Amino acid sequence: MAEVRKLGVIGAGLMGNGIAHVAALAGIPVALVDVNPAALEKALGTIGKNLERQASKGTIPAGTKDEALGRITAGTDYAAFADCDLVIEAATENEAIKKKIFESLIPNLRADALIASNTSSIPITRLGAATDRPHRFVGMHFFNPVPMMKLVEVIRGLATDDATVAAVTALAQRMGKEVVAAADYPAFVVNRILCPxxxxxxxxxxxxxxxxxxxxxxxxxxxNHPMGPLELSDFVGLDTLYSVLKVLHEGLGDPKYRPCPLLAKYVEAGWLGRKSGKGFYDYSTTPPTPTR
Structure with missing residues (x-):
């Protein structure tokens, strides 16, 4: 496949709406699908606000907002992916959920369509093996917030072919991203270093x-870090950080990756960081107040 002409995105959360945003801004039609209609409505509102902010700062031309939003079709039915060249899964960082999504996705795809996962830690070879096309399956890990962060990690699974890697690399570059090739080891490059x-x-x-x-x-x-590590943990999401550390610990078997018990306690309490309103900081106050 020489070019991704239409993109599918599964999941309308932070990562999914960010991926849809940058793709639509790059002139690519996007089918954005989520099981929750409210999440889709919220995602389109977020994309609109973020595009407006970019226009007000002069980082995108005036009038671009409506054009970009017009390229995004939102819905709950996987049938929307029938004419997509590539579908990026951007669901929660849970292997069982991702595999269940692929089960539902595959009957709605063309035989030559590619699948990418935005996983931040789960092995690509293992995810690809759960599909009917491991040679057309690849990791495409964006970073939050997607419209601002320049990096995309492209992760080749054991069976991934060269054409798939070339297609997703070209797509990332068309979206204005810099690509780093990462080997298929737990957490890849950035999270392997950052999360510990x-x-x-x-x-x-x-x-x-x-x-x-x-x-x-x-x-x-x-x-000279722009954010402190506890502030950054809240920004990433304590549940996401916990999931990545568990994948590292289980996948590499080294006790140095053992998730801190205090992190587990915060996740159990539902104190997940910014997205829940409380983590290592309480975001109901201005400025946020430390919780410990």
Whole structure:
């Protein structure tokens, strides 16, 4: 396949609506599908606001917003993917859920259509093997927020062919992204390095090495990080961070990847970070207040 002419996106959450946004802005028609109609309505509203913000800042031409939104078709039926060249799955970071999605997706695809997963940690070979086309299956990991973050990790599974890698690489570049090739090891490049650092910051908090403000200020001022590790953990989502660490721990068998018990406790409490309104910070106040 020389070019992706129409794109499908499964999941209208943060990542899915961001992928639809940048694809539509790049002139690509998008079928955005989610089981929840309310999530689709919210996603289209978010995309509209983000496009408006870009236009007001002059980063996209005036009038681009309506053109881009006009390229996105939202719905709940996988039949919308019948004429898509590539479908990107951007559902929650749960292997069982992703495999169930692929089961429902495959009967609605052309035989030559490609499938990509936006997974941040789950092995691509294993996900691809759960489909009827492992040679046309690839990892395409975008970063949050998708319209702002320049990176896409492209991950080749054991069976992925060269044409599939070339097609998704060309698509990412058309979306204005920089591509990094990552081997199919748990968590790939960025999260393999980043998530253990965030986990270590949570261990430091649990052990009383520093409080939330001290740990975040220390890394911002001492390592020149734009966000502290606890603030970044809240931004990523504590449930997502926990899932990635579990994949690393189980996949590599090294105790250094063991999720911090305090992280598990926050996830059990439903304190998932910004998206739930509370994590290592309470976002009901301005500025946010540390919870520990």
């Amino acid at each position: 650092m965030l986990n270590e910051a949570i261990f430091a908090l649990m052990e009383g090495v520093g409080d939330v403000r001290a740990i975040d200020a220390g890394m911002k001022l001492g390592a």
